[in-house]
Amino acid sequence: MATERxxxxxxxxxxxxxxxxxxxxxxxxxxxxxxxxxxxVATVRFRFSDGQSLEEGLLRAGIGLHSPGGLGKLRRTLDWxxxxxxxxxxxFDPITVQEDKIRLTRIFRREGFPEVxxxxxxxxxxxxxxxxxxxEIDQGPPLRLDSVRVVDTAGQPLTLAPxxxxxxxxxxxxxxxxxxxxxxxxxxxxxxxxxxxxxxxHGYAFAVVRDTVVQLPDQPQEDRLRADLILRADPGPQAxxxxxxxxxxxxxxxxxxxxxxxxxxxxxxxxxxxxxxQRQVFGxxxxxxxxxxxxxxxxxxxxxxxLVTVNEGSLRxxxxxxxxxxxxxxxxxxxxxxxxxxxxxRTFAVDALARTGVWASGTGPxxxxxxxxxxxxxxxGHRQLTGELSPFVEYRNDQLDQSTRTGFDATTVWER
Numbered sequence: 001m002a003t004e005r006x007x008x009x010x011x012x013x014x015x016x017x018x019x020x021x022x023x024x025x026x027x028x029x030x031x032x033x034x035x036x037x038x039x040x041v042a043t044v045r046f047r048f049s050d051g052q053s054l055e056e057g058l059l060r061a062g063i064g065l066h067s068p069g070g071l072g073k074l075r076r077t078l079d080w081x082x083x084x085x086x087x088x089x090x091x092f093d094p095i096t097v098q099e100d101k102i103r104l105t106r107i108f109r110r111e112g113f114p115e116v117x118x119x120x121x122x123x124x125x126x127x128x129x130x131x132x133x134x135x136e137i138d139q140g141p142p143l144r145l146d147s148v149r150v151v152d153t154a155g156q157p158l159t160l161a162p163x164x165x166x167x168x169x170x171x172x173x174x175x176x177x178x179x180x181x182x183x184x185x186x187x188x189x190x191x192x193x194x195x196x197x198x199x200x201x202h203g204y205a206f207a208v209v210r211d212t213v214v215q216l217p218d219q220p221q222e223d224r225l226r227a228d229l230i231l232r233a234d235p236g237p238q239a240x241x242x243x244x245x246x247x248x249x250x251x252x253x254x255x256x257x258x259x260x261x262x263x264x265x266x267x268x269x270x271x272x273x274x275x276x277x278q279r280q281v282f283g284x285x286x287x288x289x290x291x292x293x294x295x296x297x298x299x300x301x302x303x304x305x306x307l308v309t310v311n312e313g314s315l316r317x318x319x320x321x322x323x324x325x326x327x328x329x330x331x332x333x334x335x336x337x338x339x340x341x342x343x344x345x346r347t348f349a350v351d352a353l354a355r356t357g358v359w360a361s362g363t364g365p366x367x368x369x370x371x372x373x374x375x376x377x378x379x380x381g382h383r384q385l386t387g388e389l390s391p392f393v394e395y396r397n398d399q400l401d402q403s404t405r406t407g408f409d410a411t412t413v414w415e416r
Contacts, residue, residue: 035092035094035124035131036129037091038091038129039091039092039124039129039130039131040089040090040091040092040129040130040131041065041066041067041089041090041091041092041130041131041133042067042089042125042128042130042131042132043067043132043133044060044063044065044066044067044133044135045132045133045134045135046059046134046135046137047134047135047136047137048137048138048139049136049137049138050138050139050140051139052139053111053113053139053142053182054107054108054111054139058107059104059107062103062104062107063100063103063104064093064096064099064100064103065090065096065097065100065133066090067089067090067133068088068089089130092130092131094122097120097122097133100120100135101118101119101120101135104116104118104135104137105118108137108139110184110185111182111184111185111186112142112143112182112183112184112185112187113139113140113141113142113143113184114140114143114225115140115141115225116137116138116139116140117137117138117140118135118136118137118138119135119136120133120134120135120136121133121134121136122134141225142182142183142184142225143182143183143184143213143215143225143226143227144180144181144182144183144225144226144227145178145179145180145181145182145183145187145226145227145228145229146179146216146226146227146228147176147179147228147229148172148175148176148178148179148191148228148229148231149228149229149230149231150172150175150195150230150231150233151230151231151232151233152232152233152234153232153233153234155232158172158233158235160202160204160235161238164202167202171194171195171198174194175191175194175195175231178190178191183213183227183229188211188213188229191211191229191231192209192210192211192231195209195231195233196208196209197271199233199235200269200270200271201270201271201272202238202270203238203239203240203268203269203270204235204236204237204238204239204269205236205239205269205294205304206236206237206239206294206300206304207233207234207235207236208233208234208236209231209232209233209234210231210232211229211230211231211232212229212230212232213227213228213229213230214227214228214230215227216228236300237300237301237302238269238302239269239301239302239303239304240266240267240268240269240302240303240304241263241264241265241266241267241268241269241303241304241306242265242303242304242305242306243265243305243306244258244261244264244265244305244306244308245295245305245306245307245308246258246308246309246310247307247308247309247310248309248310248311248312249310249312250312251286251312251315251340252284252286252287252310252312252340252345253343253344256284256343256344256345256379257281257284257308257310258308259379259383260277260280260281260283260284260378260379260383261273261277261280261281261292261308261383262276262277262280262383263277263306269304274292274293274294274306275292277292277308278290278291278292280383280384280415281308281310283378283415284345284378285337285339285345285347285376286312286313286315286339286340286345287310287311287312287313288311288312288313289309289310289311290308290309290310290311291307291308291309291310292306292307292308292309293306293307293309294306294307295307313339314339315338315339315340316336316337316338316339317335317336317337317339318334318335318336318337319334319335319336320332320333320334320335321333321334324359325355325360326360326361327360327361327366328355328356328357328360328366328368329355329356329357329358329359329360329366330356330358330359331353331354331355331356332353332354333351333352333353333354334351334352335349335350335351335352336349336350337349337350341375344377344378344379345378345379346375346376346377346378347374347375347376348373348374348375348376349373349374349376350371350372350373351370351371351372351373351374352370352371352372353368353369353370353371354368354369354370355367355368355369357397365397365398366398366399367395367396367397367398368394368395368396368397368398369394369395370392370393370394370395371392371393371394372390372391372392372393373390373391373392374388374389374390375388375389375390376388380412384414384415384416385412385413385414385415386412386413386415387410387411387412387413388409388410388411388412388413389408389409389410390408390409390410390411391406391407391408392406392407392408392409393405393406394406
């Protein structure tokens with residue numbers, strides 16, 4: 001078999017790559033020349049010398065080397081069956097191994113392990129021409145949060161409107177409840193987001209919060225990895241809701257979307273109201289995606305203009321299924337929907353169900369035919385109320401009953 005020789009750059013990258021490795025043939029250490037363009041990655045594993053704090057999925061998502069997962073192992077086990085092939089293995093690249101060492105180091109440092117040490121071993125199976133890559137990780141002690149300090153852009157303690165002083169004090173006190181936890185990117189984001197959300201829920205629509213980690217110097221050896229998290233907040237002015245603009249709607253009328261929002265022009269700005277409005281608009285059957293946010297690049301003054309962006313789905317939907325059951329024989333159902341019937345985001349649906357009894361294996365007929373229409377009205381007097389009216393007709397013919405029934409179902413749903 002012709003092999004592709006390793007280039008000079010890869011040869012330099014491979015120096016020291018195989019410390020104490022052994023092949024499937026128990027050789028003392030495979031020659032670098034045994035690696036070629038057909039060498040594949042069989043497994044990538046993580047070994048921890050002092051416990052594991054980060055999920056393996058996070059680590060695998062952050063590196064370039066990949067090996068077959070559980071499904072790949074199953075395919076490898078069953079590849080002797082017809083039409084089942086073994087998993088496709090990734091070509092081995094020694095430069096990627098070194099890059100992954102750097103990537104893993106950065107992941108652990110970002111998640112609060114500043115003294116992490118990452119090494120690796122690569123073992124070659126000369127018979128299968130595959131390698132097994134083992135990353136050996138000593139994550140070291142974590143960086144712990146000592147305290148959270150909130151300052152303004154000038155570095156002074158943050159102050160807001162007088163009527164918010166007590167609420168701000170209580171909120172800042174709650175932020176300090178994270179003391180002693182591992183200070184990684186996730187915790188930083190969580191604390192920063194809590195302050196930003198609080199400010200935006202109290203009218204500061206244009207608030208900006210940045211964070212800085214300051215490691216404490218001259219600490220005792222057993223407590224040396226501690227740091228303060230400094231949040232630098234620029235709240236901007238308190239604002240009320242300005243104009244509300246709707247984009248992306250081609251079938252739904254603007255009034256059908258705006259009525260789902262829990263705020264109107266001139267109301268005090270609240271982030272929670274924007275999120276609630278986004279959920280309400282997304283709940284309309286025709287809407288596939290809804291975003292409610294502050295209009296970008298607007299003047300930071302006493303009003304905050306709001307942009308509602310929607311992505312609409314298909315106006316009409318047709319769905320159907322057909323199957324067979326031993327007791328009911330041939331069966332099927334079909335549904336047709338119009339998701340903006342006569343405007344107003346109403347949904348009109350026609351449904352049919354048929355259990356015919358044809359080719360049923362039981363004794364006696366097992367027939368059931370049902371037809372119904374449904375009218376669903378969102379904003380049924382209130383944006384959190386939805387009303388449904390569904391007339392139906394049903395015919396049954398089985399061992400227990402032979403009847404025809406008509407009626408209607410009426411439903412009102414309150415969404416919290």
